[in-house]
Amino acid sequence: MDTAADTSPLIWILAGEASGDVLGARLMQAIRARVPGARFAGVGGQRMTEQGLRSLFPLRDLAVMGLVEVLPRLRQLSRRLDEAVADIAATRPDLVVTIDSPGFALRLLRRIKGLGIARVHYVAPQVWAWRQKRVREFPGLWDELLCLLPFEPAFFGRHGLAARFVGHPVLQSGADQGDAGRFYRTHNLPESARVLILMPGSRRSEVPRLLPVFGDMLAQLRTMLPDVLPVVPVSAVVAPVVEQATARWPVRPIIVTTLQDKHDAFAAAGAALTKSGTSTLELALAGVPMAVTYRVNPITAFFARRLIRVPHVAMVNLLAGREVVPELLQENCRADVLARAVCRLFEDGDYAAEQKRAFADVLHGLEGPDDSQPADAAADAILALLAERRSPA
The missing domain is CATH 3.40.50.2000 (Glycogen Phosphorylase B;)
Incomplete structure (x- = not known):
């Protein structure tokens, strides 16, 4: 199916911190290379803004971590979650992509579950490291889980959750190209x-x-x-x-x-x-x-x-x-x-x-499947899901 020939999709992307902003920008670029007319909405930082995103609210409002550190920000985070849900409900994007930031992203995915919109979570929650019982909460939260680490699909598979390894984006960072x-x-x-x-x-x-x-x-x-x-x-x-x-x-x-x-x-x-x-x-x-x-x-x-x-x-x-x-x-x-x-x-x-x-x-060990660049593998997975959703039953 020639995805580029279809009506230009609207993809709603959430990045909740600086590293997610970088991933989001590369993903937007890779999607546009395949579907030049693709449109984007959501929440991101400077890098995603450079790719044409008008962020719903500042990314810095979400960039907080730690049990104690989050407490003073709970009210603001709750407001921002309400805003994101309302925006998705109003714009009805073809697909929602949440990037990392599981504390916020997974709540968002849960809140929009009933809207019937395709959902992708990019960067698997690191429940293999701690609080493994949380994996029981995940079924139904997303249609596609994209993993950065090669051992993650097997871990999620043991819990009945399909997951796809797309390679680690650090390989595209250019960190080895300095002078x-x-x-x-x-x-x-x-x-x-x-x-x-x-x-x-x-x-x-x-x-x-x-x-x-x-x-x-x-x-x-x-x-x-x-x-x-x-x-x-x-x-x-x-x-x-x-x-x-x-x-x-x-x-x-x-x-x-x-x-x-x-x-x-x-x-x-x-x-x-x-x-x-x-x-x-x-x-x-x-x-x-x-x-x-x-x-x-x-x-x-x-x-x-x-x-x-x-x-x-x-x-x-x-x-x-x-x-x-x-x-x-x-x-x-x-x-x-x-x-x-x-x-x-x-x-x-x-x-x-x-x-x-x-x-x-x-x-x-972090190289993507078939020597593909991680952002390209992620874009292919997302567009394949979008094409599947758009195909007549």
Whole structure:
């Protein structure tokens, strides 16, 4: 069936955080390559706006995480959910795509279940990691579940839920295409400077948790590695928070907000400290040796430790099936521990090389079916569902 020849579909897309915004933008681009007249509505950020989306409300209203952190925002989140449901009911799109952000997205899918609109959830909820019993709530929430990790279809299959692996979008991120020389020239850095990437997170609610310990770590690191220069890649939305929080650091960091500068910084970097999540895969693709660190509210941590069912937090470690990069979490997220970890990453060449070899194996396993790009595989799955829904019974 020639989908492009059909009446142009209206696809309603929700992204609830910065990483989802990137996925949404690539998905919109891939769909338009196949159906040039495709129209889009929904909620997204800057990247999706650049693809022509007029967001129903700001993405930042949804970008919050943690049990305790969500509580003050419940009323606003409830209003935004009502707005999204009302907009879908009014516009009657041909298909709804929700991207990640399961706390909001799955509630939305449940609320619109009775509208008879095709629903796709992109980025499977990570219930395999914790609260596995939640999988019982999923039947009927979506018509298609698109997974980023190769082991997820088997997990959901064991629970009677069909799921499709489309490959991990980090492979399309360009994180391995940076130019180290350009970074040094752009920021007028001496050749002796050793670049340390610090990635505190993408949400305004989580960034303040890691930046103070990063600052204390740098104070200790000055006596060990005086030529280390910190670089903090963040979104433009989060940058003002970072600027304020780092104003009194012993070494003022370079704050980068553009994708090219971020990838150039990766190419220049000798080591990184990052929160857990997709950032570990970006750094792995760029070949940057790293340690993973994170700190959440103690109450959130208390409950999380009793619910987590996987041996590793860092995605690189989880996919490798072993500890490739150190995980310095909660009580180990301390300035002295982090300083020692950074020193080893810069000074122990064999250790750094071992990490890089493991990265290559992990990334190979994230390639999409039939060597397709992840966004293309996702677009094909979505358009196939749309064509199926449009076909006469």
